[in-house]
Amino acid sequence: MMATDHTFPRNERLKSRKEIAALFGEGRGETFYPLRCVVRREKVEEQNVGIRVLVSVSKKHHKRANVRNLLKRRIREAYRMNRNPLKDRVSGQRERLTFALLYVSKEIADFAAIDYAVRKIISKLLDQTENRG
8 A cells, every 4th residue: 555645845845926816817707715726837848847836824814823834834734645656647748837726714614614725626626628628
C-alpha cells in the first residue's frame, strides 16, 4: 500500500509578485462560497510542471490576525488533504496550474464548509483539465 503525500512544500506556494500579478491579470475567477478561486493555466516544459497556490483572507472583513490565520490554516489543510488527484493530472499533462484561494465570507466558517468548497474547486479544476486534455 502506497502512502499519499499530504505535505504542503514551499515550491507549491505562490509567492512571486510577478506570478501573482499575472494570475490576477490573466486568470479566471469563480466563487464557491465561502471561497473564491482565481485560476491561470499555462503549458510549460517538463521541469516547470506543477501547481502553485496562494491562500488569502481579507483584512477588510477579518480585522484580527488570529482569525485570519485560523481561516488560512483551515483552507491550507483542506487543500492539502484533497489535492493529490489534481496534482497527478496536471503533472501528466505538462501544464502549470496557478490558483488563488481567497476567503470571501464575513463570517468564520467551520472546517467542514471550507473543505466542501475546496473539494468543489478541485473537482471543477479536474473537469476543466479533462476537457482540455
